[in-house]
Amino acid sequence: MPAPLHRLTKVRFFTVLYALMLSQAITAADFNTDLARPYRPDFTGSWEKDYQRSDSWESELNRQIRQLLGASQAPQQATSGIRIGNQARSRPSEMVDLARLAEMISRQSVVEITQTADEVFIERQGDAALICGTRLNVMESFASPQGSEICGWEGQQLIFKITLPENVEILHRFSVSVDGDWLNMLTSISRKGAQPFNLIQMFKRFDMPAGGTYDCVQTLGRGRVCSALGVSGDE
Secondary structure, three states: OOOOHHHHHHHHHHHHHHHHHHHHHHHHHHOOOOOOOOOOOOOOEEEEEOOOOOOOHHHHHHHHHHHHHHHOOOOOOEOOEEEEOOEEEOOHHHHHHHHHHHHHOOOOOEEEEEEOOOEEEEEEOOOOOEEEEOOOOEEEEEEEOOEEEEEEEEOOEEEEEEEEHHHEEEEEEEEEOOOOOEEEEEEEEEEOOOOOEEEEEEEEEEOOOOOOOEEEEEEOOOEEEEEEOOOOOOO
16 A cells, blocks of 8 residues: 555655755865864965075086986977977076076065965065965965966965066975975976976974064075074074
């Protein structure tokens, strides 16, 4: 004997309700909605460059040029660059230009980062701030005839891609150590898709005084070292 219509309707109702509750539970598990538990790494803090652990742009330039000249011994070589397979590799003169640009935009010895649930604000000495949201994986920061910038997240890394005239691309990749004491900044600069010049900088967290004042000194072993005023620096 078939079940009454009202009983079938009630069963279907609870089936739909259970499926809806299950889908909501999956959504809550997949996407963190608790602002007390941020799903992005925390870059907040004052960061001082460690010159011993950071790349020297001159040494890195010499290394990459040696690598480039070694590759140039391949049979094919064109005046526009050295091509291996489908990848065009820069001429040494082009690599020098990219290295100088990398050195110019990487001179800051202190980086100040403020982060909220919605935004990361990276303040750099002598250069424009880098700003990115935390909600979307990829977003456009700005676009103009002078260039454009997009930013986004790749796993635990924050990435900024800046496109300038003449097909020059600047890529900044930020990551923070598990203990939160070290900030890694990888800068890659390329032109027209050729081999990029890469420069890695390491920053150590330090305590900025309430007034936001710090003192920098030039040392032989560690280069330029910055410390909060009133706090003795390790030279």
